[in-house]
Amino acid sequence: MITLNHFLTLGAILFCIGLFGALSKRNIIAIMMFLELMTNAVNLSLISFSKYITPITIRGQIFAIFVMVVTAAEIGLGLAIVLCIYRSRETTQIDEVNLLKW
Amino acid sequence: MAEGVFQVAFYLFSTLIIGSALMMVISRSLFYNALFLLVVLLGTAGIYVLLNAEFLAAMQIFVYAGALTVLLLFVIMLTTGRFKKEAKIFHSQSVVGFIVAISLLFLSLFSLNLTSWKIVVGETSHTLQNLANFLFTQYALPFEIASLVLLVALIGAIWLARREEE
Known part of the structure; x- marks a missing residue:
């Protein structure tokens, strides 16, 4: 029997893998990928809440649509910033971009 | 019967998702990273279908798997290139990152097992x-x-x- 807890556990594991990757990868593009993975895990939890807690007024699914919109905007802008950094610093490694670091 | 199919599909998709996510962490090539991300996103779309969210599964495939992955691949090609393998993929803070992630995982699993959710029995409209x-x-x-x-x-x-x- 698959319950809500199974889906939430899957979401939590996925979120933590994403968090680890986003905190410890060196490449900026890889970090963007892990951010995408994290929002994906949150979406998964929202949709499972929508099935098991509000099945009539599917609020979780509606919220998930807005999360998708924000993620699309975030990835688009983020990749534009990555291109800017690459153009001026010739690198995509996050620890080589340390101009503001004291 | 339907319950058994549901269980098998759930475990199949979750092993696919978690396995590809772990491969994303250890893979040295950005290009393969993006392809594993694609597998994760498609597997999540499968989970959405199991959760009666067909429209969101379709949107997941269009927006994430279609548009965002292609955008990521474009940027990878424009910057590092396809075949470059990095010698060092983790930076020096990765130990701290690991500790934070694993403690958050245990905290969230612990708290979600303690919570009693108000499950509403009924078919999704x-x-x-x-x-x-x-x-x-x-x-x-x-x-x-x-x-x-x-x-x-x-x-x-x-x-x-x-x-x-x-």
Whole structure:
């Protein structure tokens, strides 16, 4: 029997893998990928809440649509910033971009 | 019978998702990283179908698996290139990152097992029609704001990515 807890556990594991990757990868593009993975895990939890807690007024699914919109905007802008950094610093490694670091 | 199929599909998709996510962490090539991300996103779309969210599964495949992964691949090709393998993929803070992630994992698993959710028994209402009804009546204002957000992101991305004129 698959319950809500199974889906939430899957979401939590996925979120933590994403968090680890986003905190410890060196490449900026890889970090963007892990951010995408994290929002994906949150979406998964929202949709499972929508099935098991509000099945009539599917609020979780509606919220998930807005999360998708924000993620699309975030990835688009983020990749534009990555291109800017690459153009001026010739690198995509996050620890080589340390101009503001004291 | 249907319950058994549901279980098998759930475990199949979750092993696929978690396995590809772990491969994303250890893979040395950005290109393969993006392909594993694609597998994760498609597997999540499968989980959405199990959760009676067909429209969101379709949107997941269009927006994430279609558009965002292609965008990521474009940027990878424009910067590091396809065949470059990195010698060092983790930076020096990765131990701290690991500790934070693993403690958050145990904290969240612990707390979600303690919580008693108010499960509502009942079939999910016919999703697509219902979703459209809610989205264009009750949630019309957030919907318009979301389109504004997308417009601003579009303009911002174009402005950021253009070349400076000499």
